[in-house]
Amino acid sequence: MNAETGDKIRVKAGEHAGKRGVVVTISDRKLEVRLEHSGATVRVGPEQITNYSLAARKAWATEPRRAVGRRKGTKFTDRVSVTLRIDRDLWEQFLTLENAGVIDNRTELINGWLRDLLSGLKGRQS
Numbered sequence: 001m002n003a004e005t006g007d008k009i010r011v012k013a014g015e016h017a018g019k020r021g022v023v024v025t026i027s028d029r030k031l032e033v034r035l036e037h038s039g040a041t042v043r044v045g046p047e048q049i050t051n052y053s054l055a056a057r058k059a060w061a062t063e064p065r066r067a068v069g070r071r072k073g074t075k076f077t078d079r080v081s082v083t084l085r086i087d088r089d090l091w092e093q094f095l096t097l098e099n100a101g102v103i104d105n106r107t108e109l110i111n112g113w114l115r116d117l118l119s120g121l122k123g124r125q126s
Helices: 052-062 088-099 106-122
Strands: 008-011 020-027 030-035 041-044 049-051
Touching: 008 030, 008 052, 049 052
Parallel strands: none
Antiparallel strands: 008 020, 008 049, 020 030, 030 041
């Protein structure tokens, strides 16, 4: 078991199959997972989950120089990867809220913020 606290997972078996969540604690070869939408916590075995964070760690270890995102030809949406410089304390607050399940999808959240900000700025254009 290579799961770590904070890992993003999907439950693949049992009563909560198909639900996504975040690993809260690990004890006695069981993972305590906070489910994304309900906020409920459940205990599951490592064989009952797909660990997206572990997959990302393995990919990084095997191909650290590969470009971010999906390989060419596998896109389902038209997106670009962007690197931002964010103050450390602000980013840590963001991660705390994300790990607590308050932020479900960082991409959707940030896209929404940018859309709102840009539409406000558009009105100020001369």
